[in-house]
Amino acid sequence: xxxxxxxxxxxxxxxxxxxxxxxxxxxxxxxxxxxxxxxxxxxxxxxxxxxxxxxxxxxxxxxxxxxxxxxxxxxxxxxxxxxxxxxxxxxxxxxxxxxxxxxxxxxxxxxxxxxxxxxxxxxxxxxxxxxxxxxxxxxxxxxxxxxxxxxxxxxxxxxxxxxxxxxxxxxxxxxxxxxxxxxxxxxxxxxxxxxxxxxxxxxxxxxxxxxxxxxxxxxxxxxxxxxxxxxxxxxxxxxxxxxxxxxxxxxxxxxxxxxxxxxxxxxxxxxxxxxxxxxxxxxxxxxxxxxxxxxxxxxxxxxxxxxxxxxxxxxx
Amino acid sequence: xxxxxxxxxxxxxxxxxxxxxxxxxxxxxxxxxxxxxxxxxxxxxxxxxxxxxxxxxxxxxxxxxxxxxxxxxxxxxxxxxxxxxxxxxxxxxxxxxxxxxxxxxxxxxxxxxxxxxxxxxxxxxxxxxxxxxxxxxxxxxxxxxxxxxxxxxxxxxxxxxxxxxxxxxxxxxxxxxxxxxxxxxxxxxxxxxxxxxxxxxxxxxxxxxxxxxxxxxxxxxxxxxxxxxxxxxxxxxxxxxxxxxxxxxxxxxxxxxxxxxxxxxxxxxxxxxxxxxxx
Numbered sequence: 001x002x003x004x005x006x007x008x009x010x011x012x013x014x015x016x017x018x019x020x021x022x023x024x025x026x027x028x029x030x031x032x033x034x035x036x037x038x039x040x041x042x043x044x045x046x047x048x049x050x051x052x053x054x055x056x057x058x059x060x061x062x063x064x065x066x067x068x069x070x071x072x073x074x075x076x077x078x079x080x081x082x083x084x085x086x087x088x089x090x091x092x093x094x095x096x097x098x099x100x101x102x103x104x105x106x107x108x109x110x111x112x113x114x115x116x117x118x119x120x121x122x123x124x125x126x127x128x129x130x131x132x133x134x135x136x137x138x139x140x141x142x143x144x145x146x147x148x149x150x151x152x153x154x155x156x157x158x159x160x161x162x163x164x165x166x167x168x169x170x171x172x173x174x175x176x177x178x179x180x181x182x183x184x185x186x187x188x189x190x191x192x193x194x195x196x197x198x199x200x201x202x203x204x205x206x207x208x209x210x211x212x213x214x215x216x217x218x219x220x221x222x223x224x225x226x227x228x229x230x231x232x233x234x235x236x237x238x239x240x241x242x243x244x245x246x247x248x249x250x251x252x253x254x255x256x257x258x259x260x261x262x263x264x265x266x267x268x269x270x271x272x273x274x275x276x277x278x279x280x281x282x283x284x285x286x287x288x289x290x291x292x293x294x295x296x297x298x299x300x301x302x303x304x305x306x307x308x309x310x311x312x313x314x315x316x
Numbered sequence: 317x318x319x320x321x322x323x324x325x326x327x328x329x330x331x332x333x334x335x336x337x338x339x340x341x342x343x344x345x346x347x348x349x350x351x352x353x354x355x356x357x358x359x360x361x362x363x364x365x366x367x368x369x370x371x372x373x374x375x376x377x378x379x380x381x382x383x384x385x386x387x388x389x390x391x392x393x394x395x396x397x398x399x400x401x402x403x404x405x406x407x408x409x410x411x412x413x414x415x416x417x418x419x420x421x422x423x424x425x426x427x428x429x430x431x432x433x434x435x436x437x438x439x440x441x442x443x444x445x446x447x448x449x450x451x452x453x454x455x456x457x458x459x460x461x462x463x464x465x466x467x468x469x470x471x472x473x474x475x476x477x478x479x480x481x482x483x484x485x486x487x488x489x490x491x492x493x494x495x496x497x498x499x500x501x502x503x504x505x506x507x508x509x510x511x512x513x514x515x516x517x518x519x520x521x522x523x524x525x526x527x528x529x530x531x532x533x534x535x536x537x538x539x540x541x542x543x544x545x546x547x548x549x550x551x552x553x554x555x556x557x558x559x560x561x562x563x564x565x566x567x568x569x570x571x572x573x574x575x576x577x578x579x580x581x582x583x584x585x586x587x588x589x590x591x592x593x594x595x
Contacts, residue, residue: 019418022414022420024410024500025410025414025503026415026426028411029410029411029430029470029474030411030426030430032403032407033467035467036438036467037433037468037470038433039444039448040443040444040447040448041438041441043448044444047443099337102333106330106334109327112330114331117338118334118335119586120578120579120586121341122334122337122338124345124578125344125345127528127574128345128528128571128574129528129530129546129570129574130528131530131546131553131570132570132571135553135563135567136344136345136347137344139348139560139563139564140344140347145359145560147347150364184341185341238435238437242437242439244530244531245528245530245531248530249550269531272442272443273535286443286444289440289441289443296435296436296440300435300436
């Protein structure tokens with residue numbers, strides 16, 4: 001922090017006596033953050049280039065990645081987890097965020113009674129731990145208990161019931177929807193805040209021009225809240241490609257049935273830590289973590305350097 | 317938005333939609349809690365019914381409190397969460413003060429460096445974190461969890477708090493300097509009390525992911541003496557899968573503290589989220 005080039009404005013600061021208090025204020029945060037977060041992150045990236053050869057840790061270049069992407073033992077698991085992770089993300093983008101936006105739009109209807117109550121109730125699941133959420137839904141969707149068949153019978157759809165969590169074809173969708181149920185409160189809140197910050201004059205001007213109701217939402221409000229939609233999209237992306245807990249509690253570390261709910265987080269856990277007969281593999285764990293890091297980095301960069309700059313912002 | 321038309325049918329539609337979603341959000345929690353107070357037969361025969369004197373039964377709670385060491389798990393979770401929040405707030409506020417108050421070389425760079433962690437999840441460094449904890453002998457201690465959660469919470473704390481500290485009046489701080497206060501007293505006695513609302517927001521944001529985390533307790537502190545509530549209930553429920561009374565009671569016990577805290581602080585929490593997002 002001290003060896004950057006000196007600019008004119010900062011020259012003045014240099015002439016003053018050494019200001020130790022700045023270092024004292026910064027140091028604790030810097031030490032903990034660097035030692036526990038940044039260094040391990042880079043160490044993990046570095047470890048992905050090493051593997052154990054004859055009991056010795058040896059530099060192997062990109063061989064681990066080659067194994068992960070192409071080796072018969074690894075590749076099918078990896079590509080399966082990656083594909084599932086993209087489906088997981090797509091379901092969140094297509095279901096969670098539109099529902100969140102719709103709820104926020106309803107909540108921001110002027111002079112709505114009980115808005116605080118609805119807000120509080122709908123946000124509740126977001127605070128529950130994955131363990132609670134996972135098991136509650138496991139029980140509800142369980143054919144043994146019969147709550148879901150009963151409820152579907154009420155609306156006349158009983159014939160459609162199936163043990164969704166137990167079927168390879170529907171398990172991933174079911175788990176994704178549980179996660180949507182849990183997290184819909186976050187886009188709702190962020191969009192709600194963005195809607196509230198639209199100045200009244202804009203809405204009044206729209207009403208004077210006869211733009212009301214649906215048209216008002218899609219033509220006036222939606223363009224104004226696009227930055228907030230950008231933020232919820234990137235939050236969803238980072239959260240989804242880092243997810244682990246819900247799949248682990250609902251389907252276990254093997255992410256069954258038959259690996260159909262395996263995402264990168266669960267694959268990393270099994271690979272690094274080992275599970276049942278599989279031994280933990282540090283190098284391959286680091287390799288998967290590196291791939292996850294690169295995916296998240298690519299998403300965040302795309303957002304920061306492309307999407308965020310293209311979104312038109314309005315200053316009020 | 318004063319001129320908005322409030323036609324009756326539109327309001328009715330809005331309420332109907334919101335009530336419908338509220339039911340979806342709350343129903344699973346409600347269902348779990350009512351069934352945890354019923355006997356086994358009633359759970360299966362009439363899952364929708366609230367407990368009546370005939371079906372009321374606390375057998376699930378007896379099993380949970382008798383078998384699982386939930387008091388210990390709860391204590392571990394409390395220690396980890398409270399100490400981590402304290403450290404995040406203290407270290408985060410100090411760093412935020414340095415970044416927002418003083419001009420020094422590398423200030424912007426330092427801000428960016430500390431902000432990296434907002435977007436990149438700490439979980440990705442797990443392989444090396446575990447290695448480091450093994451090397452320092454911290455594996456299977458609460459200290460390991462506290463360190464990880466402190467590092468995890470700092471980036472967002474520094475970011476939010478430095479935004480708020482920029483709004484503290486310079487005149488006030490300069491008046492303090494003229495009165496001979498040291499930079500440390502200015503921070504602790506003038507600035508900290510003024511950013512208390514922001515600290516509350518940061519505390520809530522930091523608390524939820526720490527309390528609910530399963531990944532790090534599972535990897536860094538799986539030992540019986542150091543289990544957190546989240547990990548403890550995960551393992552307990554895993555063992556008692558077929559004992560529905562016990563599972564439902566354990567779930568209800570895990571929901572309870574969150575529910576109580578949420579109902580007490582929901583206003584503050586929601587205000588925190590909405591005010592932070594407006595920027």
